Amino acid sequence: METNYSVLLNDLIKAFNETFLMCGISLVAALVLGIPLGIFIFLTGKGMLWENKITNFIGCFIVNIVRSTPFIILLVVLLPFTQLVAGTAIGPVAASVPLAIVSVAFYARLVESSLHEVDKGVIEAATAFGASHLRIIKDVLLPESRAGLLRGFIITAISLVGYSAMAGIVGGGGIGDLAIRFGYYRYQTDVMFITVALIILLVQGMQSFGDYLVKKSDKK
Amino acid sequence: MIRFENISIVFPDKKRSFKAVDDVSFEIKKGEIFGIVGSSGAGKSTLLRTINLLQRPTSGNVYVDEQNITDLKGEDLRKLRLNIGMVFQQFNLIRSKTVYENIAFALKIAGKTAEEIKTLVPEALKVVGLTEKANAYPANLSGGQKQRVGIARAIANKPQILLCDEPTSALDPETTESVLKLLKEINEKFGITTVIITHEMNVIKKICNRVAVMSGGEVLELDEIFNVFASPGHEFTKGLINHTINLELPERFTEKDNYEILKIVYKGDKAEEAVISQTIRKFNVDMNILHGKIEYISGKPLGILLVRLDGNVNDVTRAKEYIRNNTYKMNVINGN
Missing domain, CATH: 3.30.70.260 (ACT domain)
Structure with a gap:
């Protein structure tokens, strides 16, 4: 099939917008919910400020369920929930619901593991000086793990670009979906190449930008 | 000033529980530099941490200024801690904050206003002789300088008690000397009751007034340091002292x-x-x-x-x- 490049350009712009919309919503969710969830799992862990086996187990269990279920299945299983939250089960906003859930769980794990990198002695020192838990989180845990949190955020964002390709299942659109529909189903190899190249560029750009931010923030 | 009354601390373990501190009772006087010496695993660090309740005793009571602090919680515990500075072996500075911010952090916790912080931080830096390093990050300081920041942070709020957990064990001998001198100066200048944990009798010899020798969770002996050096009552103490005085014949x-x-x-x-x-x-x-x-x-x-x-x-x-x-x-x- 002949490729009409001006049509393709429009399709690409639309697809990029959809990808950005889906990833944007999910990443905001990761920040707003993933960081607190990661902190919560970290602090309820063994020897930590809020040590509590049961709540820690529940937190870890939920995160693991989400992370171990293949995304495509999660997408389908969550359809009723998506309908409830987004008012529709089709389109990029609807696809953002399962994507957000995955990114929250994914990022929470990464947040937890970067918090583990924080020197326990510094936490002990802050406790010894009489710091409240909230202040320890705000002035010790978060700034001390800033580089790790940023790195994790970039990893989450890049993974989301990949996950969002599956959003085509529910008509979510996006560049991954474009590559599959035109490049794969319709044998328009050139379209596939262009989209894949653009995705590579996008991911590379995100990674470089992330590395730059990490370097700038790291004072160690 | 600080009194331990039958303190025992047991760490539960699946196979058998471990008694880190075993029925320890003694008193630390106001304004003195008190040393607790012992090999690693003697329970000295665990005992020290009961003074600010980083470690709660399994049984027994700790008194600070005649107040039983053993069961303090929440806001009362926080208030107690504001009055007790602590210095650590590994310094434990916040790496993402400058020297100034590290000290300001401790003062913020103590509820000082921005105005007070502006005068108290330079004051503390002056005491430890690091005024020109205010804007440096810990990564750019030497070990001795880091410990000085640790000390400045601990005393910025003018606490009555200073706990030092192996303050010189990560430092070379010369730096050790100067840090000990600083601790002594601070003790004399502010009359701050200082408790030092160490495994080196040498540290004790240099600055302490009295010393408790610990081994296996028990206090073997406790006396003025001169008396302990002159007539150690226990084989373990003799070993420590011989090691320090080091009179070895070929x-x-x-x-x-x-x-x-x-x-x-x-x-x-x-x-x-x-x-x-x-x-x-x-x-x-x-x-x-x-x-x-x-x-x-x-x-x-x-x-x-x-x-x-x-x-x-x-x-x-x-x-x-x-x-x-x-x-x-x-x-x-x-x-x-």
């Missing part, structure tokens, strides 16, 4: 049978008396000094000599008797 002396070596300890006023020369004159014996040292502990001299006496048997016996009566302590460490 094997060619100690291997010989029937080669009698006397260890003479003299202290205080007697250190300056000429017992040795008098012995030689009075009893017609030859005295061969193999090793010797005078340590000044808390400004008081403590002398230790390893000598060998030669001469006819009667003279030697009488000379030994004379030395025994006129020095603090004399014992035969080799031979029959």
